[in-house]
Amino acid sequence: MKNKIIIVLFIIGIILFGWMNLFYIPAEEKAMEEETLQQLNPETHDFSKVLAYENMYMGNATNNAQLFQSLPLQNYLNGYEQDSKIHLLIVNYKDLEGLPQQHIQKSIIYNTTAAFVLIKNLEQIELRFPTESFFVKRENVERFLGDLEELLDPEVFEEKVQSPLNNAVLEEWIVQYTSI
Template sequence: MNKGKNIWIMVLLFIGVVGFLWIQLVVLPSKKQVEERYAHEQMNPLTQDFNYIAEYESEYLGDNSNTVNLFRSLPMSQDEMTFQLFPEELVVEVHYPSSLSESVHSTMTTDKDNEYGQKEDLIAHRTLLYNATAGFALIKNIDQLTFEFQDSTFDFKRSDFKSMYSNLDQLLDEDTWIQEVQQPLQNDQYVEKTFKGLAIVH
């Protein structure tokens, strides 16, 4: 009787040890990999989850923390970025602490990050178009966005984006965001033509 009981105890201990090892060696590492991959995707304008930034939708740029947090959640974000908000002029300036090229490379964590664009300029233009679209669509009263790097500055006007999309509010749907914003940005020619038509370069 005791022998049979001891066998069951050993079996249960074995199952417990195997289960513990399974969780530690398989489940938790897999979960961590998924989380790391998701975080990495948020720094790519072609793969960012719209729900990752949708919470920052606001009628006014005067909500400083909300506006800043939006741009810190967009691709090419850097910890050392600074911001200037001009509520009366309805202008937001995003200041990067590095050159455009360095800012592009700061968001690359693997050698394969060039997969969404072969040239630095193309990656930068795609990202700036995406970030400007997000800024105008989510913060309803921004009239101008300025992205300032150490070696260049780019201005974007809400009126130009309204002309391109007709209604920016319609973009605030996940499927529409993918179809109207992210999918066109996969086309390199579209990116360069659109950037040339929308960006005011200093």
């Protein structure tokens, strides 16, 4: 009798193990994969996931790196430089070949806005790509969007930054951000 119970429990264990491998684990992996893809896109990125990188000072290089590793274009990063004296962060990117220009422009707007919202004394960001660079100043972003402190609320960030990216004339937005 004892052996029959052990055999039945063993068979139930195998069935449960098989069920988890067939249904539960793949569904969980698929959900994680979908979330990762959403975080790569400025239209679907979840801003609340980067709030942990809010910092008063840009001198924390690890924090800055982790922030940009959590934003769109993260898989194209190619190093960072910073000059704390003039509050400048330089983010280098690899070749973006194959990415649509609109995706790149939306990411530039999204990433620089997020950085200025989260890093309080950051004044300038230069995004360097192999063929061009974009130099964005905090004052331009503030002139365009108003008080950046309000954008700490993910719903406000989505309303004022993320949602308008879908309808905006991106070239005009980039010009506003990068004008001297």
